[in-house]
Amino acid sequence: MARTYRYARPSIAVDIVVLTIRHEVLQVLLIRRGIEPFKGKWALPGGFVRVEGGRSGLGESLDAAARRELREETNLDVDEVWLEQLHAFGAPARDPRGRVISVAYLAVVSPERFGQVAAATDADDTRWVPADDPPALAFDHPEILAFALGHLRRRLDQDPRMAFHLVPRELTIGDLRRVYEIIERTTYDKANFRRRFLRLVDEGKIERVAGQQATGGRPAAVYRLVE
Amino acid sequence: MARTYRYARPSIAVDIVVLTIRHEVLQVLLIRRGIEPFKGKWALPGGFVRVEGGRSGLGESLDAAARRELREETNLDVDEVWLEQLHAFGAPARDPRGRVISVAYLAVVSPERFGQVAAATDADDTRWVPADDPPALAFDHPEILAFALGHLRRRLDQDPRMAFHLVPRELTIGDLRRVYEIIERTTYDKANFRRRFLRLVDEGKIERVAGQQATGGRPAAVYRLVE
DNA sequence: CCAAAAGTGTTCTCACTACACCCATGT
């Protein structure tokens, strides 16, 4: 035990890039800082990892810290969120308070599930803003946000599960296509996108559910992600 | 400054999964621990991040710590190494000395460039071992190694730069094919692999250099990665 | 009827596969 103490120690934090799609725009959740440093500026939700207390006396895991901060700061139903570690940011001067290393997380939530946060949208201290055009951010949070967006865009094709957390649990093919188009900032041919989607049905990853959904045109078939 | 100190702090370490191909096998570099805990056991090279001293008084970045540890523990020419952050491991009890969070790195070196390490291969305390069949490892290093191998195999196709760090600077198509076959644990049709490779030449990522290389059969054309 | 969005069909291209074959070198 003693050996560890020969080394100076940093503080360790988690910062969470919470993304959703609102009003056809990819948005990120920000919190206005109430204390120094960067008081009054916008920042990603996050906080320090607890490294003592709890069952083991050694605190919580990084994932647990991310989930806890998310719950405390955003009122999200954390169990419904896609949460994934991104990268550790450790530039020596990234925090004016001293040496703080931050482990960044990506959280992806669907519009239907952020009810509690939506309520806070009007609040002065919590706000959804366009992810590609955020206000000035505290610390190195611009870098973290850019990393998260790059990650999301790279991963979207490879792992469709992430995209499914941005749509309602029961979705139409058009719903999913709009998510892809907004994130990738392109358009997809609806016939070709449909065929790609239907392959996932063949593979058993998605199943059709009964009923239809009104759309403004012909009603659409409804699908659901298979657990 | 004071605010930071309200929170207990963990120690923060870097651990590096150094991979190369020797004798047609993917191998990882291990170090035998000379001190407790896990004294006498094999472990990944690594150590604590310096968070004081240096120019800023705040210590070194995570990347710098990884490079420094790599240099100190392996004698590698660190400038020639592909180094990439993988993941932060922060389970509360992963280190018996107390709360230690480790940021894992992947380092990829080519056989032609590990001269100094090769010398140490016979040493009692530094050894290359098959990456898919390592001895018992200290801490959560089995998990870190598995993560690194998964990462390497997933990334290999998407970013050919990584593979190029496993071959000599001047290489034949066959050299690269053998690297892919060893890592992916399959075989590739040589004609088809060749065409895939030649597309990289068309794209300007690789260029042909003068001369040929003896191979045991017909001599092979020599290529080089364009900086 | 018309707009809007779902859903179908057809064609082209391109990459990856498999496999047969030719070429240049060492022994």
Added chain:
DNA sequence: ACATGGGTGTAGTGAGAACACTTTTGG
């Protein structure tokens, strides 16, 4: 001569792009 690996040619398959078309709803 023959084994060995580099290098070439070709036909098949499957995914994606492009685009014209039909279907079903709401207004």
